[in-house]
Amino acid sequence: MLRVAVVGSGPSGVYAAQTLVQQREVPGVRVDVLDRLPAPYGLVRYGVAPDHEKIKSLQGSLRTVLEDERIRFLGNVEVGGPQLSTARLLELYHAVVYCVGAARDRMLGIPGEELAGVHSATAFVAWYSGHPDAVAEDFDLSGVSSAVAVGAGNVAVDVTRMLARCEPELAPTDMPQPALGALARSGVQSVSMVARRGPSQGKFTTKELRELGTLPGVAAVVDPAELALDPAYADPDAAAALPAVFRRNLEVLRGWAGQDPGG
Known part of the structure; x- marks a missing residue:
């Protein structure tokens, strides 16, 4: 039996696990999907805007894959940390597939980006999506009248939309209460999208x-x-x-x- 570890339980990790157990060239593959977070699905759970319920519903398809008896999900497992090194992982499995994505901010390297009031989309999206890493985050928008989203992709659009939506529209979503309350108290009247x-x-x-x-x-x-x-x-x-x-x-x-x- 071939034992494979897939590090990362977002869509790429889950579908990598599905491909491994469904391929026929090497029968009997068993896959452990590891994630440092307690819950799976990666950005589908923690990156999709709360008001886009249809996209978030893709978790159901990912759940079906993880329910396969040949696949096991193991949360709260941090690969590369003091408890489980990458070398140890290779001792435990015949192969390791890394599907961890980009977890860090990409800074612009421009003057002023270290000033108060400048935040990365990674931190802001994690905050309003209830990511465990953002539990201690606190965005006070009550004294803010205008905001700027730098970028021309869907994340910039999401950030702009979240800042522009009113509280009654967001209340039915699964947005965490602290974020919902902060956005309800927001003083933002204008949001600009700026792109290079x-x-x-x-x-x-x-x-x-x-x-x-x-x-x-x-x-x-x-x-x-x-x-x-x-x-x-x-x-x-x-x-x-x-x-x-x-x-x-x-x-x-x-x-x-x-x-x-x-x-």
């Missing part, structure tokens, strides 16, 4: 982008002059050459640029 490149390079998906324009009491504002800096905005041929998702994103932003901000 133009909208035709944005990594957000169209569905998530459009959602910003549907939030109750929220106006999505785009400066036409800034949008015009992107060659694809003014050049139909350049826009036509973009992948479909970028073309759709550009059209959403074009529509917002044509709106009256006060309308």
